[in-house]
Amino acid sequence: MKQLVRMFLLVFIVSFALMYVVSLLNSTQGYSGKNTLTIYNWGDYIDPDLIKQFEKESGIKVIYQTFDSNEAMMTKIAQGGTTFDVAIPSEYAISKMKEENLLLPLDHTKLPNLKYINPRFMDLSFDKKNTYSIPYFWGTVGIVYNPDMLHGKKPTSWNDLWDESLRNQILLVDGAREVIGMGLNSLHYSLNDTDEAHLQEAKRKLSTLTPNVKAIVGDEIKMLLANEEAAVGVVWSGDASEIMKENEKLDYVVPEEGSNLWFDNMVIPKTAKNLEGAHQFINFMLNPEHAAQNAEYVGYSTPNEKALEYLPEEIAGDERFYPDPEVTKKLEVYENLGKRMLSHYNELFLEFKMHKK
Amino acid sequence: MDNKTRNIYLIPYVLWIVLFVIAPVLLVLYYSFFNVEGQFTFENYEKFFTPVYLKMTVSSFWYAFLITAFSLLIAYPTAYLLTRTKHKQLWLLLIILPSWINLLLKAYAFLGIFGTYGPANALLEVFGIGTQQILFTDFSFVFVSVYIFIPFMILPIFNSLEELNPSFIDAARDLGASAWTTFRRVVFPLTLDGVKSGCQAVFIPALSLFMITRLIAGNRVITLGTAIEQHFLVTQDWGMGSTIAVFLIIAMAIIMILTGNRK
Secondary structure (H helix, E strand, O other): OHHHHEEEEEEEHHHHHHHOOOOOHHOOOOOOOEEEEEEEEEEEOHHHHHHHHHHHHHHOOEEEEEEHHHHHEEEEEEEHOOOOOEEEEEEEEHHHHHHHOEEEEOHHHHHHHHEEEOOOOEEEEEEEHOOEEEEEEEEEEEEEEEOOOOOOOOOHHHHHHHOOHHHOEEEEOOHHHHHHHHHHHOOOOOOOOOOOHHHHHOOOHHHHOOOEEEEEEHHHHHHHHHHHOEEEEEEEEHHHHHHHHHHHOOEEEHHHOOOEEEEEEEEEOOOOOOOHHHHHHHHHHOOHHHHHHHHHHOOEEEEOOOOHOOHHHHHHHHOOOOHHHHHHOOOOOOOOOOOOHHHHHHHHHHHHHHOOO | OOOOHHHHHHHHHHHHHHHHHHHHHHHHHHOOEOOOOEOOOOHHHHOOOOHHHHHHHHHHHHHHHHHHHHHHHHHHHHHHHHHOOHHHOOOOOOOOHHHHHHHHHHHHHHHHHOOOOOHHHHHHHHHHOOOOOOOOHHHHHHHHHHHHHHHHHHHHHHHHHOOOOOHHHHHHHHHOOOOHHHHHHHHHHHHHHHHHHHHHHHHHHHHHHOOOHHHOOOOOOOOHHHHHHHHOOOOOHHHHHHHHHHHHHHHHHHHHHHOOOOO
């Protein structure tokens, strides 16, 4: 018993000592709420050189933390234990965070570089007038394919996936909105359709795709496609660019029936302490040169119109990642359909998964 | 030791049980009565009895049964042979060793092994069978699950075989029983408790497997565990997720009672 008490005391003393050392270190390096900025972003989703440059220009110390899912990020912000000054959630997460009052409105007068953003990426359904969010990167959902394994065939539409030659060759991403959306799009319905008859029709159509589907997987889809485990994959364009970096044989196409248009956006969560610095950082990232540098590093599509001029032609002119307006017109942003509808989408997706070959 | 101090020593255990066993089960039960909008309702229970979830329940039980049956089939002879070896503890350690490695890592390793260009297919190629699709099939799912669960089956069986008094076997043989009869009438009935607890340790977690259904079976196998994960993480429909969990708890309780030791 005595030993136990001694052990506890020791642990307490050591932890307090460590806490003291941390605070001492922080204060000697001049870190405090005012001149540090905590950025909460996806892993490897910013050029680290830009952070260094921002630190040098502004004199603000940046702490960079990462998350791997919107849900994890939202939970952590809702708990409020940590100070996050800037976060980069996806668009559907923004509607949710708005509902739960997790965001602070942005001061547009402090963001003069906002004018460089392409107007067609502004004022979208998930955040009217961009009160809370500024687009960071955008992309589509489309088809990655391996021309060698398809013997020269090139899918151009969702309906091409139903072709018999693709038996057991398709990998789908494990997302209810993406897969049900694909079913709806292939029937020329909207991605945000809530009409029960249309949804059932989409489900029936999807169940005829089952013989062609090899697997429905998560993040492993990148590795599996790069390893030529299957000829075709339905993925987000961001993943597609990563896969194509791994295996240069592969190609990507945005289906002609239309598809999803997604955004990752910069927001200031309610946990922010350094509002001034947060605006400074967002404005810094909106600077066309910085946006271009970042887009080149990350490989996703930048919404910054002016930045395209700073990007090499083979990136800015790449129709797969910067499709022409004819294609973009058909792309739709996911609307927040409400929990009940989302639950229904998910149940349809479960039924599709359970459909046996 | 008098009663008072004994009660004081009981406090941590009681607290533990209340906080981490009873409270969570009650919470799960509580949440199962709310729909997505947070209203009190029985609709989750009605929903559970629709074909989607019933089919899922049947398939969960079927796969859990397959996993348990194959584990038992492999584990019993292994445990039996183990009791006959010289360096029992060493062999036992070697069998337990893989369970020290994280489940996810092992699952990812199998992605590589069973892949189209993986060693498993290379071996088939050598035997002239040719490349097969191994990954994302029922076979790979059951195989990997059995691989993961097998130590939990071997250990209790091994222990009960160890405890078996060898003079019973000698007596059976002396009285003229054949090896098979000895096994059937003496050894197996006396180690039944080990088999039962092994089956419990495998069947119950197998019922709610979810990670490998995606990684190894490519979502071609859907279990109740997958559905719970989806409801909690994707749809945020905690009510439905909890309802499925309630049914899982009931199913597990029934299994415990059926396979329990009546003494």
